[in-house]
Amino acid sequence: MADDPVIQTFMIECTELLQAMEDALLRLEAAPEDEETINALFRSAHTIKGSSGIVGFENIERFTHKVENVLEQVRSGKIKVDNELIELLLKCRDHIANLIELAEKDTPASASDRTAEEGLLRQLQSYLTSTDKQSNTKINDTAPSQLGSNSPNSLNYPHPSSEPSGSGDGVRTFLHGRDVESGNWHISLRFGEDVLRNGMDPISFINYLTRLGEIVSLTTITDAVPPAAEMDPESCYLGFEIDFKSDFDKQTIEDVFEFVREDCKICILPPRSRIEEYIQLINSLPEAPLKIGEILVRGGALTPHELEEALKIQNAEAVYPSPLEGEGQGEGCSQRKSLIGEIVVDEKMTYPPVVDAAVEKQKKQKEAQAREAKTIRVDTNKLDQLVNLVGELVIANANIIQNAQRLGDIDMIESASTLSRLIEDIRDRAMQARMVPIGESFNRFHRVIRDISREMSKDIELAVSGGETELDKNLTEKINDPLMHLVRNAADHGIEKPDVRISKGKPAKGVIRLNAFNDAGSIVIEISDDGSGLNREKIIEKAVEKGLINSEQTLSDKEIYKLIFAPGFSTAENVTNISGRGVGMDVVRKGISSLRGSIDINSQEGLGTTITLRLPLTLAIIEGLLVKIGGEYFVLTLSSVEECVDLTREDIANSHGRHLANVRGQIVPYIRLREQFMIKGSLPDIEQIVIVRVEGQRVGFVVDHVIGEHQTVLKNLGRIYKDIEGISGATILGDGTVALILDVPRLVQSAEREEVRG
Amino acid sequence: MAKTIMTIDDSASIRQVVGITLKKAGYEVLEACDGKDALNKLTGQKVHLIVCDVNMPNMDGIAFLKTVKQHPAYKFTPIIMLTTESQEAKKQEGKAAGAKAWVVKPFKPEQMLSAVEKLILP
Structure with a gap:
């Protein structure tokens, strides 16, 4: 029996549904009122019942049906969920699982199983009988005018519309329980003129209809018959209005007319008594994003052909017809277009309550989708490994491209470039998987600020924006410490005490802002405060005292502010336990530059300070500029490179021995990497200079050749070489050569120190 | 009758x-192996419905349809065309020639019977 593919599908389906039932029940324990969970539970039971009936496991169908009845009452709020009920339903779920297992093995239930079942059924029944008295009101609520009230159970027999009613005894009682009018289908037929010429006899279709049910009344419509003189005896001018009693579904009835459908106007309005059934079917549809039309078709209220017709009508109405927008309730449809729901009601395809149910369903589906964000948790290590491998892939691919170019085989080059495009895609996706919003990191500062405010009796508010900006998970971990320093600094040194603020004419409450945004392939984080700002004089005084500058030097604001990053520098008079030991800013700077980031300060005395951090989106892979000096290769971070120009002898000569170059009239200090790294060998005729922006300043790096953009994977140098100044890592080129990655900010700093000393 | x-x-x-299915349902069945054969056998014979394949030697279904539609005795005779799903182009051609009823091959005998019964009851 289990070999039957249908049964196998059923078994798999049931395993999933039973799991869903269990999950829902456990969720209910925590939130007994949650409507969506109750619906999910009901749907699972409903589907198990339906499928087991279809595959012929009647015992499962019977039992689950009872469970479904109880759940229906829970859903309508007549039975309250309590632990006792959850306990019972869990047992029922286990019993269904047991029944399914028995069915799979094709063994009959044991005596103890049957006793258990009887016990469960009795308990279920006790819930049902206690609510029986009230159940009528609910049914009348949903469809006031059409429903007779003497059949409380009728709701519990949703009748799958795809099969004739042979199995749906409940539906029959349902039909007979009310007046004849509402129990009938109404079919309007207007045959096309050519129907006879096409060999179709209208009467034959009507005859065939009687196979599906009983024609209660038939009216021939002769409005279209022309005067005798104009009449073509080969044309058909007749129409029919038929009241038809049938338990078949809409599709089956529509199929009777399949051969004449194209030329005729056919309208099949279901019996009003079916409204409730359609609504039930619509409600029990799975939670998948569907359009209104699709929901109606799946619920059996509309046939696909009818939907097509309705869409045609909708598109014909549209001022700007667009097939893509043809359907959908308020989904970018122009307002002049009727909604699909209105059309199907106007065209007498179905009833307003059914459309309402579909609209409601769509709303729920959208909500459910928004709630169940489709995510899985993955160990960061796994992602790291993946990104690492992708990195290797990038290197291997560079090798392939190089080889292909060396061999000069066009086909090979083409394949290699296709491959590299794909690898780039994979890389981007892998990177994306590691991206997390920075908001979480930001939010933890609320607590920090709150504590500092208390401790220092200040009134500080933390305003966070751009929390949705994403960056590499690894980076979020690494920027936490620098951020903490900066935020603490702002709270401690930046924001004044309330009385001071008031005396300065500022609101007593100080504000620290954390903001993040993406800019040109980097992420920018701003930490700003509306506090006292940096005090130029104090910084200069301190710097002279520490021997960082001499008192005669004239410095720009930027240069002065940068002094606070020097090791051991602190202007705070009192060392608090929050900040002010003079290690903070130094550490921050080191931290940020180790992340290949830059830091920039803007401050206005009395108004506040803004510190801007600029970081790469990811650490694992860098977009670099590959340059060559002698036989050595180096990589500069591409995002910081502004331009590359030739460095002529003339430009150097004019700079009087100092390391300054004239780039289109602008004086740019430069660093000779050849000297920096003591590379021997002869100079090329024309050197090149790469202009880089570091901390708001343009600096040139003189190299032999600029080779070009190079996407590469960062490899750490290992512990021994960790502290080498000016090198942040290495990478392997396509041919296996090692290229060193330049730590541009550190190089500039050390050059500046030389300059000051020299 | x-x-x-x-x-x-x-x-x-x-x-x-097809023959067995239709006979069992109470119809008389007349068989032909292609369009030409069918035209020969039709002469003077009263038929109520024709079930016709599309791809056939000598005279194919579409050509047969066009011819038979011009014959005064058969112009109102319903015709069911048999087609395979891949013959969309043929189907369009058939529709243009006036074929309205189609049954897609492969079909189950009941499907054939239900199509026939929609057009004529035995």
Whole structure:
């Protein structure tokens, strides 16, 4: 029996549904009122019942049906969920699982199983009988005018519309329980003129209809018959209005007319008594994003052909017809277009309550989708490994491209470039998987600020924006410490005490802002405060005292502010336990530059300070500029490179021995990497200079050749070489050569120190 | 009196299946193996419905349809065309020639019967 593919599908389906039932029940324990969970539970039971009936496991169908009845009452709020009920339903779920297992093995239930079942059924029944008295009101609520009230159970027999009613005894009682009018289908037929010429006899279709049910009344419509003189005896001018009693579904009835459908106007309005059934079917549809039309078709209220017709009508109405927008309730449809729901009601395809149910369903589906964000948790290590491998892939691919170019085989080059495009895609996706919003990191500062405010009796508010900006998970971990320093600094040194603020004419409450945004392939984080700002004089005084500058030097604001990053520098008079030991800013700077980031300060005395951090989106892979000096290769971070120009002898000569170059009239200090790294060998005729922006300043790096953009994977140098100044890592080129990655900010700093000393 | 259906198909097995199904349902069945054969056998014979394959030697289904539609005795005779899903182009051609009823091959005997019964009851 289990070999039957249908049964196998059923078994798999049931395993999933039973799991869903269990999950829902456990969720209910925590939130007994949650409507969506109750619906999910009901749907699972409903589907198990339906499928087991279809595959012929009647015992499962019977039992689950009872469970479904109880759940229906829970859903309508007549039975309250309590632990006792959850306990019972869990047992029922286990019993269904047991029944399914028995069915799979094709063994009959044991005596103890049957006793258990009887016990469960009795308990279920006790819930049902206690609510029986009230159940009528609910049914009348949903469809006031059409429903007779003497059949409380009728709701519990949703009748799958795809099969004739042979199995749906409940539906029959349902039909007979009310007046004849509402129990009938109404079919309007207007045959096309050519129907006879096409060999179709209208009467034959009507005859065939009687196979599906009983024609209660038939009216021939002769409005279209022309005067005798104009009449073509080969044309058909007749129409029919038929009241038809049938338990078949809409599709089956529509199929009777399949051969004449194209030329005729056919309208099949279901019996009003079916409204409730359609609504039930619509409600029990799975939670998948569907359009209104699709929901109606799946619920059996509309046939696909009818939907097509309705869409045609909708598109014909549209001022700007667009097939893509043809359907959908308020989904970018122009307002002049009727909604699909209105059309199907106007065209007498179905009833307003059914459309309402579909609209409601769509709303729920959208909500459910928004709630169940489709995510899985993955160990960061796994992602790291993946990104690492992708990195290797990038290197291997560079090798392939190089080889292909060396061999000069066009086909090979083409394949290699296709491959590299794909690898780039994979890389981007892998990177994306590691991206997390920075908001979480930001939010933890609320607590920090709150504590500092208390401790220092200040009134500080933390305003966070751009929390949705994403960056590499690894980076979020690494920027936490620098951020903490900066935020603490702002709270401690930046924001004044309330009385001071008031005396300065500022609101007593100080504000620290954390903001993040993406800019040109980097992420920018701003930490700003509306506090006292940096005090130029104090910084200069301190710097002279520490021997960082001499008192005669004239410095720009930027240069002065940068002094606070020097090791051991602190202007705070009192060392608090929050900040002010003079290690903070130094550490921050080191931290940020180790992340290949830059830091920039803007401050206005009395108004506040803004510190801007600029970081790469990811650490694992860098977009670099590959340059060559002698036989050595180096990589500069591409995002910081502004331009590359030739460095002529003339430009150097004019700079009087100092390391300054004239780039289109602008004086740019430069660093000779050849000297920096003591590379021997002869100079090329024309050197090149790469202009880089570091901390708001343009600096040139003189190299032999600029080779070009190079996407590469960062490899750490290992512990021994960790502290080498000016090198942040290495990478392997396509041919296996090692290229060193330049730590541009550190190089500039050390050059500046030389300059000051020299 | 039982109604007569002519089945035209070059495959004997299909003629057989269709024949048995229709006879069992109470129709008289007349068989032909292609369009030309069918036209010959039709002369003077009263048929109520024709089931006709599309792809056949000598005269194919579409050509047969066009010819038979011009014959005064048969212009109102309903015709069911048999087609395979891949023959969309043929189907369009057939529709243009006035074929309205189609049954897609492979079909189950009940499907064939239900299509026939929608057009004529035995």
